[in-house]
Amino acid sequence: MTNFIPTTAPFSEDQRAWLNGFFAGLTGMQTEGDPAATIQALGIDAGAAVAEPEPEEDFPWRDASLPIVERIELAEGRPPERKLMAAMAQLDCGSCGYVCQTYSEAIARGEETNLTLCSPGGKETKQMLKKILAESKDADGAPSGQMGSGNAGPSNGVAAARNGKAAQWSRNNPFSAKMIESRELNLEGSAKDTRHVVIDLTGSGLKYNVGDALGVLPSNCPDLAMKLIESIAADSQITVSTPTGDTKTLLQALCEDYCLKDPSDELLELLAGRIQDESAQETLGRMLEDGVPDGFDVLDVLEVTKGVTVTATEVIETLDPLNPRLYSIASSMKRVGDQVHLTVGKVVYEREGRVRKGVASTMLSDRVGAGETVRVFVQPNHAGFTVPENLETPIIMVGPGTGIAPFVSFLQERAESKSPGNNWLFFGDQHEAFDFLYREELEEYHANGLLTRLDTAFSRDGERKVYVQDRMREQAAEMWQWLESGAAFYVCGDASRMARDVDKALHDIAETAGGLSAEEAAAYVKNLAQSGRYHRDVY
Incomplete structure (x- = not known):
């Protein structure tokens, strides 16, 4: 095979082999082809390709065990993109569609506006990102990131290219795969409900390696969405626009596009500006200052401000997007072929007299039956979490x-x-x-x-x-x-x-x-x- 990628380029052997194969397939050239001509045809800067790698930058906050405050202190004096990086969970888990460094850099450049993608960091990371962006804007007048649907991130392009004919499937364009089964793994008497979920990838062309994750685009429980609609006295069938520009009914949009779990500051501010009750205003003020209590969701906030006059459009404009959930894959394609298996812990608990449900886990265990579809994509592992290449390695x-x-x-x-x-x-x-x-x-x-x-x-x-x-x-x-x-x-x-x-x-x-x-x-x-x-x- 023609070596399109020079041996001096800053890639591992596996990366170089994959890129050589990718460019060979892309150009349709045979082994007799001229690599220099190919590089020129592809518009690649040959000088950049052979440049020596930059010295590795020191990231002292790269420790997932450090509290976020300590990580931010270690980034003191660094550019905004490094402070944003320090706010991430430091796991390079890929749940955001990036790794910590590239996600923070995309936010800093304004290419990524969704600040809720770091699922391991949760609310803590989101709040810190907003604070850093606000401070950066105050310092130099540069535009800060805004909440929104964002883009999928560069890693999806890598995943798509690696999957060949499955290049069309990504978190922004997931494949509708059929559910084969959702089988209980715990036996009667257990306090848990863990499911072995089997999904059919036939016809997708999607491929995965052991250690990769499956991205699942979840949907909210319709009962929860209806309670939210009733709390603001709205019509479930009115038409609204989603963050991606689609037009849907209010009920469909709340089920498919918006996070109903964590109330945003924008929602709290909207309600605080409308509610007349002083006790409710004080409650919202404490939440804005100290953060929303764990387990407190959007419906809880609307119930605190019951009777407030807001429109459905005003509410959904303050909601965070509903992000994909990533599940570690529990199967090898060498064993299961065009299937993908997951191990999913169903989350259900009661708080304040209301049953709370994990969005994706209850969807996979209860709301999607055999033969019905779920929207999925493959998220490659970024951190080398896979079996060793040397088969003899213990x-x-x-x-x-x-x-x-x-x-x-x-x-x-x-x-x-x-x-x-x-x-x-x-x-x-x-x-x-x-x-x-x-x-x-x-x-x-x-x-x-x-x-x-x-x-x-x-x-x-x-x-x-x-x-x-x-x-x-x-x-x-x-x-x-x-x-x-x-x-x-x-x-x-x-x-x-x-x-x-x-x-x-x-x-x-x-x-x-x-x-x-x-x-x-x-x-x-x-x-x-x-x-x-x-x-x-x-x-």
């Missing part, structure tokens, strides 16, 4: 709860590839009898030797709560041997607690089993990450 996987999802795909991939490398899985949940997700499949892998080790931690089965990080410490000596033999370490799941506790356990193992000082252990773990042997898919 891997250690830590995935409690729904964090098991990518490791199901890893094991399927290793089985289908007949990888000789050892595999060690740590799985945890509440009760072994009810919550041992994928038990039969995992125990079969353990019995046939694919899973070299399977360690479990069921926190509610004993007098003392035991978690995956406790099992890691119990096996510290053997874990250290695996790491020293070149094992890659992966963790998937909750970022705020579990991933942090697992990281602490990893440091402790380096000290206790490796005999390192605290400083040496920190350097050792850092080197694992820098050398591509420590990967996290956390949310």
